[in-house]
Amino acid sequence: MKRKTELLQILTSIMLIIALGGTKAYAAEVEGTFRDVPVGSWFEEAVAYVWxxxxxxxxxxxxxxxxxxxxxxxLVTVLYRAAGSPSWEETGEETFLDVQPDAWYRDGVYWARAEGIADGYSQTQFGPNDLVTREQLVTMLWRFAGSEQAGGELEFNDQDMISSWAVQAVRWAGDNGLxxxxxxxFFDPQGQATRAETAVILTRYCQWAAAEDPESGLEEEEEPEEEEQEEQEEQPSNPLAHNPYDPEAFVVENGFLTYQGDAASHIGVDVSAHQGEIDWERVAASGVEFAMIRVGYRGYTAGNIYQDAYFEANINGALDAGLQVGIYFFSQATTVSEAREEALQTLEWIEDYDITYPVVFDWERVDSDSSRTKDTTGTVVTACAKAFCTVVEEAAYTPMTYGSPSKVGKDLHLSELTDYAFWLAHYTTGWQPTSFQYFFNMWQYSSNGSVDGIDGRVDLNLCLTNWPNS
Structure with a gap:
């Protein structure tokens, strides 16, 4: 599978849509800034947002x-900014004669070419000053978003005028309300795209992308008390190993929870695009030994797979800083086939990296009317976990599942997953020892941690296992 334009297709939404109350507040900020953006105009809020x-x-x-x-x-400069203005190395293939070394759009041009978003007319001509049509605008945005196939029908009165190379992109944009x-x-495919139209379409894309990220739809508790056990589905009677850890051996040192008993003790964090840009050297210097990095996720509405916007930056930064690295995929699989698809895509994305910690199946229910997983049974989730872990294990990585006390038995039947490591999520008051009664290899004990080098909150973890390759 061709590497999707992960280039931070969701970065725009994650970083820029901190709260989807969004555009009206931005409009208030920009009011009076641009005298040619009338108050109440159809593009006012979008202009405010992109500005x-x-x-x-x-x-x-x-x-x-x-x-x-x-x-x-x-346009390529706008998309380059939306991707976080990633750094790129000159390769000697910067051959466009109409793109001068000091041109303000130079980085965007060569980045867009490298990522398959916009090619030149030839090896020497890009046409940076050429005007963009509406179908070209939508096509470049579609490529930026990963070139997902769309199944809807075109319903514009001039749909026969849309170029064949733009049909999928226009269908995708129409399906998703962009x-x-x-x-x-009339779509007016050959009409010139204006700056106002671009601002509106880009803003809609950011909001759509935010809605597709399941983790952005999950409510995080500040520091939840002991979780109450929810009513559980009946499970097979396979015995589960009990929690072997001495409660007295959990000790807080230098701002992290450690274990000073008869088991390993490694300090870690787990991160995704929600943390934004991370200074991994500072993270390592703070005492963090490992990082669990989100590689990607499946959207909870349409079910498309996306690479995490900061995956490459995070894994390269963590490895360069000397940290051990594990991976998690945020699953919204509803079938075994989808779980295998997620595992195979994960393996493709991580194949060039030194992964010494587990590769994790992280399935979490999204309680939204539009969620495709809201009615999925624990039996199905467990079957998906098995399928994901089997694919990971066959590729010689360490598979792991993830869950909280209230979800074990309801969404994840641990008694059927004893062949795999388990990552416990349990936020206790004051980081007191967890009351979870079964064995776990790693404990996510806080969602409200503070670590030098990471802006805002971050999940804190304690690993109690020495992994074979670490």
Whole structure:
């Protein structure tokens, strides 16, 4: 499977949509900034959003030029910013004669070419000042988002005018509410895309992408008390090993929970794009020994698979800082086939990295009316966990499952998963020893941790196992 344009397709939503109350607040911020953006106009809130978040800037001190046509140079620069302005190395293939070394759009041009978002007309011509059509705008955004196939039907009155290479992109954008027709339900594929239209479509994309990330829809408790055991489905009677750890041996040192008994004790964090940019050297210097990094997730509505926007930055940063690294995939699988698909995609994404900690199946229920997993049974979830772990084990990695006390038995039948390591999520008051009665290899004991080098909250973990390859 071709590596999707993971380039932080969801980064925009994760970093920029801190709260989806979003655009109206931004409009208040930008009011009066641009004299050519009328209050109450159809593009006012979108312009405010892209300006406030650094995706698009004004064309003058107090002008946005909403009716100005977008150029290729402008558009690739906007997408490059949405991807977090990733660094790239010159390879000697920077051959476009119409892209000068000091051009403001140069980074965006060569980044977009490397990622398959926008090619040149030839090896020497990119056309940075050429105007962008509406179908070209949608196609570049579609490639940025991973080129997902769309199954909906085109319903524009001028759909026969859409170029064959743009049909899938326009269908995808229509299916997800990113574009709508002009007066008379015409898409106007060859019409010039304006800066206002670009701002609106990009804002809609950010909001759509945020809704697809299941972790963004989960409510995190500040520091929950002991979790009450929910009513559990009946499980097979396979015996589960009991919690062997001495409660008196859990000791807080230097801001982290440690274990000073007859077991391993390793300090760790787990991270995803929600943490943003991380200074891994500072994290390592703080005493952290390992990182569990989100490689990707399946959306909880449409069920598409995405690479975590910061996966590459996080894994390279953690490894370069000397940390041991494990991986987790945030699953929303509803069938064994989907679980295998998630495992295979995970293996493809991690094959070039030194993974010494487990590869984790992290399935969490999203209680939303639009969630595809809200009615999934524990029997199905457990079968999916087995399928994922089997694929991981066959690839010579250490498979692991993840869950909290209230989910064990309801969503995850541990008695059927005793061949695999288990990562416990249990946030106790004051980091008191967990009352979980069964064996676990790793304990996520806080979702409200503070670690030097990471802005905001981060999950803290204690690993009680020495892994074979670590």
């Amino acid at each position: 406030e978040n650094g995706l698009m800037s004004g064309t003058g001190e107090d002008t946005f030029s909403p009716d100005m046509a977008m150029t290729r140079g402008m 574009v709508s027709g002009k007066l008379g339900n």
